[in-house]
Amino acid sequence: DVKVTQSSRYLVKRTGEKVFLECVQDMDHENMFWYRQDPGLGLRLIYFSYDVKMKEKGDIPEGYSVSREKKERFSLILESASTNQTSMYLCASIAFSGQPQHFGDGTRLSIL
Amino acid sequence: AQSVTQPDIHITVSEGASLELRCNYSYGATPYLFWYVQSPGQGLQLLLKYFSGDTLVQGIKGFEAEFKRSQSSFNLRKPSVHWSDAAEYFCAVGANTGNQFYFGTGTSLTVIP
Numbered sequence: 001d002v003k004v005t006q007s008s009r010y011l012v013k014r015t016g017e018k019v020f021l022e023c024v025q026d027m028d029h030e031n032m033f034w035y036r037q038d039p040g041l042g043l044r045l046i047y048f049s050y051d052v053k054m055k056e057k058g059d060i061p062e063g064y065s066v067s068r069e070k071k072e073r074f075s076l077i078l079e080s081a082s083t084n085q086t087s088m089y090l091c092a093s094i095a096f097s098g099q100p101q102h103f104g105d106g107t108r109l110s111i112l
Numbered sequence: 113a114q115s116v117t118q119p120d121i122h123i124t125v126s127e128g129a130s131l132e133l134r135c136n137y138s139y140g141a142t143p144y145l146f147w148y149v150q151s152p153g154q155g156l157q158l159l160l161k162y163f164s165g166d167t168l169v170q171g172i173k174g175f176e177a178e179f180k181r182s183q184s185s186f187n188l189r190k191p192s193v194h195w196s197d198a199a200e201y202f203c204a205v206g207a208n209t210g211n212q213f214y215f216g217t218g219t220s221l222t223v224i225p
Contacts, residue, residue, distance in 0.1 A: 004155075031211040040121070042202065042217035050211065090155055094211050098144050098163055101206075101213055103155035 023091030
């Protein structure tokens with residue numbers, strides 16, 4: 001069974017801090033994704049990666065960056081955290097087109 | 113443009129009653145279709161998926177969904193709801209080129225005794 005692990009379930013940071021959210025998958029998937037989830041807005045794609053060191057912007061990339069140095073790990077970076085980035089962040093991976101995305105348990109991030 | 117619509121933001125049903133959650137999609141080709149469930153504070157768990165073939169698909173926890181091409185719909189059903197089914201449900205379309213998914217905004221299900 002695919003396992004997608006997000007490093008923190010809950011995280012509290014301060015405005016202006018640089019924040020790292022880590023995601024690791026154990027199934028050698030090529031493709032990984034970062035979403036944010038807000039009430040009434042569903043899941044919105046921030047960034048995705050289809051290979052090591054490759055990345056593509058999603059629908060809401062502003063204020064975020066990503067890093068994929070190894071195939072199993074995909075990191076989301078908030079360069080200078082702001083209160084409007086308080087949200088639930090979900091990581092997912094997929095083997096190839098047509099397969100389901102597999103999700104981590106999410107990180108609930110609060111920016112004070 | 114690809115999109116997924118879940119017209120019902122919130123649904124309340126009695127335990128033991130039947131359930132239908134609606135999902136409509138817009139996609140230029142035959143889509144891959146998915147339903148996910150999210151319990152509070154958790155990630156998304158796959159309930160079922162449709163790729164091709166039989167338009168009625170069975171999933172986990174007693175759920176099923178029917179793909180209707182003519183109506184661009186993929187509604188989720190369960191004949192008898194249990195209190196543990198209370199959760200948020202998301203419908204998603206997977207592109208058949210590339211790997212992006214398009215999610216609906218979700219339907220929150222409340223189950224009353």
